[in-house]
Amino acid sequence: MASAKDIENRIPITGALMLATLMNTLDSTIANVALPHMQGSLQASQDQITWVLTSYILATAVMTPLSGWLSMKIGRKRMLLFSIIGFTAASMLCGIATSVPEMVAFRLLQGLAGAALMPLSQSVMLDLYPQRLIPVVMSVWSAAVILGPIAGPSLGGWITEHLNWRWVFFINLPIGILAVLGILTFMARDLGGRQRPFDFIGFTALVSFVVGLQVMLDRGPGRDWFESPEIWIETALAIGGLWVFIVQTATAEHPFFHRDLAKDRNFIGTTIFGFFVGVLLFSTTALIPSFMQNLLGYSAMQSGTASMSRGLGSLVSFLLVPLLVSRMGARLVLLFGLTGCICALWMMAQFDLSMTANPIVMSGFIQGLGVGLLFAPLSTLSYATLDASHRVEGTIVSTMARSLGSSVGISLVQAMVIRDGALAHSVLAGQIDTSNPLLRFTLPKALDPSTPGGLMALNGEVTRQAAMIGYVDVFSWMTLLTLLLIPLILILRPAPAIRMEKIEVHAD
Numbered sequence: 001m002a003s004a005k006d007i008e009n010r011i012p013i014t015g016a017l018m019l020a021t022l023m024n025t026l027d028s029t030i031a032n033v034a035l036p037h038m039q040g041s042l043q044a045s046q047d048q049i050t051w052v053l054t055s056y057i058l059a060t061a062v063m064t065p066l067s068g069w070l071s072m073k074i075g076r077k078r079m080l081l082f083s084i085i086g087f088t089a090a091s092m093l094c095g096i097a098t099s100v101p102e103m104v105a106f107r108l109l110q111g112l113a114g115a116a117l118m119p120l121s122q123s124v125m126l127d128l129y130p131q132r133l134i135p136v137v138m139s140v141w142s143a144a145v146i147l148g149p150i151a152g153p154s155l156g157g158w159i160t161e162h163l164n165w166r167w168v169f170f171i172n173l174p175i176g177i178l179a180v181l182g183i184l185t186f187m188a189r190d191l192g193g194r195q196r197p198f199d200f201i202g203f204t205a206l207v208s209f210v211v212g213l214q215v216m217l218d219r220g221p222g223r224d225w226f227e228s229p230e231i232w233i234e235t236a237l238a239i240g241g242l243w244v245f246i247v248q249t250a251t252a253e254h255p256f257f258h259r260d261l262a263k264d265r266n267f268i269g270t271t272i273f274g275f276f277v278g279v280l281l282f283s284t285t286a287l288i289p290s291f292m293q294n295l296l297g298y299s300a301m302q303s304g305t306a307s308m309s310r311g312l313g314s315l316v317s318f319l320l321v322p323l324l325v326s327r328m329g330a331r332l333v334l335l336f337g338l339t340g341c342i343c344a345l346w347m348m349a350q351f352d353l354s355m356t357a358n359p360i361v362m363s364g365f366i367q368g369l370g371v372g373l374l375f376a377p378l379s380t381l382s383y384a385t386l387d388a389s390h391r392v393e394g395t396i397v398s399t400m401a402r403s404l405g406s407s408v409g410i411s412l413v414q415a416m417v418i419r420d421g422a423l424a425h426s427v428l429a430g431q432i433d434t435s436n437p438l439l440r441f442t443l444p445k446a447l448d449p450s451t452p453g454g455l456m457a458l459n460g461e462v463t464r465q466a467a468m469i470g471y472v473d474v475f476s477w478m479t480l481l482t483l484l485l486i487p488l489i490l491i492l493r494p495a496p497a498i499r500m501e502k503i504e505v506h507a508d
Contacts, residue, residue: 012182023087023088024118036293042103054218054407055111056111058111061404065206065256065400080187084176090112123394125137134379134380160301199254201248205242212234214407216235261394264385270378278402281371284478286410286413291471306364307360316372330380333376334374334377334489351471420470429462
């Protein structure tokens with residue numbers, strides 16, 4: 001629970017927590033835009049550069065559950081300070097990386113250090129404010145956090161073009177310093193010492209599941225999936241780890257996560273919902289920048305500017321959510337959010353190589369609007385019936401589920417784009433008969449297959465068209481699968497009616 005000092009200083013504490021979370025979200029969106037430039041600078045292949053994203057998310061998914069136990073042991077203030085300082089230092093190391101292994105290692109450190117930022121910030125906010133203000137507070141906090149996705153793409157594009165991609169990591173330094181000063185100055189000392197006995201078996205099993213699943217998904221496409229013994233080993237590690245974790249949680253005297261979490265229907269439903277939101281929706285933020293730069297020829301700045309609409313849509317919805325939840329209820333707002341996401345993904349499935357930036361901007365805005373309508377209602381429903389003593393663990397579990405979903409989603413969509421693009425290339429190339437003299441009259445001169453340069457250019461165009469088919473296939477599948485999330489809303493209980501009130505600076 002929050003101390004009297006924390007409640008008195010909850011406005012500046014909220015500001016410091018939002019800066020810390022902003023640093024986290026800003027870094028991910030900036031890195032997405034700069035990814036193609038990193039690939040060239042570090043001489044990495046497409047599957048290698050994907051590890052720059054997935055290594056960070058994987059480390060976050062592994063460290064997130066442990067951060068809850070550590071925060072109860074050493075106190076939330078110390079844990080937040082360690083996380084912010086560690087994340088800022090790891091960002092500086094990412095900025096000076098000279099190879100793919102170095103970048104992946106430093107991104108792992110970033111993920112380990114930053115894993116506690118989102119869940120601990122959310123749990124502190126839930127303790128600082130009374131229940132009637134939670135929808136308002138979560139929406140205001142989320143609106144500030146979404147400044148990262150709004151500013152990240154354009155800022156990352158400008159930095160990449162006018163300075164260097166390395167500065168997308170160096171920018172975390174001033175934000176991290178301000179967040180540390182805010183926590184040190186205004187947040188009360190928390191001695192900790194509230195942790196339960198550590199469940200080594202449960203934690204090890206959970207890590208085995210997460211690592212085995214992620215490595216299997218990342219390395220599967222390059223190893224021809226289950227034709228490789230390595231993939232079988234990683235799959236067995238994931239399945240075995242999950243099984244041991246479930247048994248240990250059900251039978252141990254002091255399981256890693258409290259069993260009461262599994263007894264709350266709303267919490268379980270929203271956690272599953274959050275996982276699939278990560279799988280189906282967050283992965284598009286990794287696909288769109290590479291699609292624009294690699295297939296449409298956009299610069300990093302143009303790609304970032306076009307991606308800003310997603311953040312703007314989220315900002316609009318975050319500002320509207322408190323009013324919508326109070327008038328319509330959290331479940332109906334969730335339904336509207338999913339509907340917006342489905343419409344946006346359907347628009348993405350209509351993309352083609354001759355289009356302007358308008359479809360990208362419009363679909364991004366609608367998707368941002370839809371995703372923004374998911375977060376605050378999920379938070380409201382998650383903790384509506386959950387005991388306050390389990391809030392720290394609850395935020396840890398829900399954050400871990402979303403992170404794991406994002407990591408799994410990025411790996412799956414990248415593998416699907418490569419696979420479907422390769423299949424489409426073989427089909428398209430098989431329909432081109434270079435010995436047919438009529439082909440020279442139907443194709444532009446630059447693609448004349450009778451000359452070496454023309455043949456090379458023709459193959460490049462076929463590759464480009466095939467890759468476009470791969471992206472469209474992925475967006476089509478994501479549209480269909482997002483439709484299947486709608487029945488999950490039915491298992492959630494309505495949150496108690498909450499009257500909208502202004503946020504007071506002092507305790508009531």
